[in-house]
Amino acid sequence: MADTVTRSSTTTPGLLASLDPLLREWLPRQRWFAGKGRPVTGFTLVAATELLPTGSRLGLYHLLVRAHQPPTLGAPAQPGDCYQLLIGVREALPPRLAPALIGHVAEGPLAGGTVYDALYDLRPAEVLLEALRSRARIGGLRFDRDPDREIRSGLVPRMVTSEQSNSSVVYGDTFILKLLRRVVPGVNPDLELPLALAREGCPRVPAPTAWMHADLAGESYVLGVLQPFVQGAADGWELALRELAKGEDFVGEARALGRATAEVHTALARALPTVTLGQAQLQPMVDGMVERLDAAAQAVPALRPYVPGLHSAFAALADLGTEGQAWTAQRIHGDLHLGQCLRAPSGQWSLIDFEGEPARPLAERRMPQPAVRDVAGMLRSFDYAAHSADPPAPGWAEACRAAYCSGYADVSGVDPRTDPVLLRAYETDKAVYEVVYEARHRPDWLAVPLSAIRRLASPDQS
Template sequence: MSGPISAVPCPPTWPDDAALLPALEAWMGQRRWFPLKGEPLQGPLSIVRRWELADGVHDLLVAVPRAEGEPVLMHVPLVLESAAALADFTAVGEADGNAGFILPYPDTAVADRSAVQVALVDGAHHPRFWRAWAQAALAAGTTLGKAGAAAIAQRADRLRVTTAEQSNTSVVMPAPGDNPAAGDADAATGDLIVKLFRVLAPGRNPDVEVSVALARNGWERVRTPVAWTTQTWTDPDSGVEQSADTAVACTFIPRADDGFELFCALAGADDLNGPQRRRSLALARDLGETTAQMHAHLAAAMGTTPPPVPAELAAALRARADWAMAEVPELEIRLPSLRARVETVLTELAALDRLEPATRVHGDYHLGQVLNAVDEGCWYVLDFEGEPLRPLAERSRPGQPLRDVAGMLRSFDYAAEVGHASHPDWLNAVRGAFLDGYWAARPAAVNGGGPGRDSKRTTLLNALELDKALYEAVYEARNRPDWLSIPLHGMEVILTT
């Protein structure tokens, strides 16, 4: 675009869709949270619903057409700003462009439109969006008390967008500390974190539904939700009214170690029989116990259902394996006879006489979803949204608790590789400690569970861990091809034990 950029202090006009949508498509396609990177779109974007939360603050539901299946519904809040102000909303260390994008000024009264620009700021980065969001939650009554939402409105100017790579966007809303000017709710409420969901599907988001249920059930190892929002729209094809959760605010644990970073550091500093190894094993065992507690509270808060027969589960895992091998043809090149070896594992699963009762599970359980609180020395579990590549209905379905166990075992593989484990037996040692903690806590924790592991549970766990590794291969091929070797190595180990 030629010509100098003219700052527009208060842009009065929201851009029309003809100007907005092409720029929005180019911007979304480069964001970490966009799920269709590398996949050509099958037509232009369209806006399914526009909620105007405040003047110049629009919450958009955008349909992204794809080659097969239904369009992907993207949640994109935007705030109209002057072009010169865009840089003010970019967090330190954040990827270029994350805060928003520039497009021509839409006012036809401006003679030289090519010389004037405005910005559309990603709502997650803008205080005006969060103040409007908090007011919407208060008005809808989607809170556990009013103080949390009121605090967000008061502290929006202090927001901090996290820079971690993820499929959603998280924003920290810190408490005021000793700030005497803070309002009542602000001063009385601890640190908060708000998660903005990017891909929406009709129905409750598991991260909101499950977190609220666990908090009401009294489990203290989950961040307590204080407010959330649900938006409603009409499906353009069927005319059916639909709704989905769009964001949730929870209590934040500021002095805590990320589980993945912690175990990566311990792997690299491992001293075999020294204090670092002992700490690794103690933390892994405690995490196993916490996992069993999580499954107990999920069963108590959300109930259990009869499990599928083993052959049905094997058939579902077979379909997922076929999907992964079709998505990543390199798998069968790098692992000879992979399809036949997968079938052997699934045949063993199908031959079991029964499975244990199904419950709601975490669904995407790994070291990046847990925090170790520095002051309390205990684990907290985060993010119950489930695997982002799976359909929402599948993520919300009750399943076998050992699916979460399999996910965490796979995550230890990642920590060993990324952390450059100093000793080759570190991985087996921490995996074993985690399982010891889980099995020891499980008898009193899981409805229908018995003590310890047995051959049936080992067969099920192997099948679920293989399923997780195949899913990881698809994710890595799409997002981090240099990491594809990690799930490949995991599959090789699972298939040869």
């Protein structure tokens, strides 16, 4: 095992002040910025770490900054989201780094320099991998790895440029490093659950090789996870769209994906505690669904005509709890959809990205929940894929939904469709979340969840 490398870190006084005007323009444009639609009014520096020695031709700073924004209408004031930034500084950017540009610093300690998102650059990406390989300690940053897993040096990095809610770097088709952008203190399920599944020997989730975190003022922030890269794997969303474009069905893959999901759920139930949800536990869960619906209706007027019918989905679930029905809750993926699944060239499906819905509080994302919530997310994803087809593919989503549930039952012994009230409630909750997301980020897609809303609000919905 490599010895742990420890070195102190210094940062330039006034660093954040010199970056402030540039970050106010650049940060809200990033796909992973959570506060869309509200201006950034300022920043607070949570931590700053210089990753290369002072005087290097390339400046490299790891920043955790809290972005302050005015609260949404009617919401209480919040402290602001904390973001992880890797800032590079050069005299000028070569053309290959043009997409990474943040701006030119006019004053302060970096005056005259050009700052950019350093994850696009080879050298900064190599610095991160070497820190993980050597289990480095740099200031408040901690880089750790599984001692039984080797990380070779010299792997060439490349930034993943597809749309993501975080950022990823692939190293030589061997590893992929996911850098969390919006970070919160505490145990992050994106590391916690894959580690638990690795201990169970579950082959459906790539086992973490290394991870980075920050220890600040008695709190720990998970910042990134390095996992094996599944070479030649097809993203489930892209694969589904390809099959749709060719006019092919996706039934076989959907069934296999259902089996993979059930295997992961079964392993999680073995690895971590499960609980029973009776009326006392169910009612707060239903209340949360109702509150999210009411808040969504305030934010998105197009949702309002369907609110009474959607309330009935949640009321039906509460009624079952009142009648004494109970459910098992366990740790789940929390944000399962086709884009969170990879199919290897061998045909093996893997599940990735266990962070959960980033907009929800960490404590909520780590709570045991009925496994049907993940199933509902995947069923919604089939619907999204079908609506993306041109021309539309009637019946495609319905066939995939049925095959997925059948595959799930093959492994778990329980078909999710045999609990229609619970499934409808979770599908409704997910569709409400989608309505708010699309209204804020992709208005052209709003019709997709609204079509599901119309179905789920129908009195004869089963």
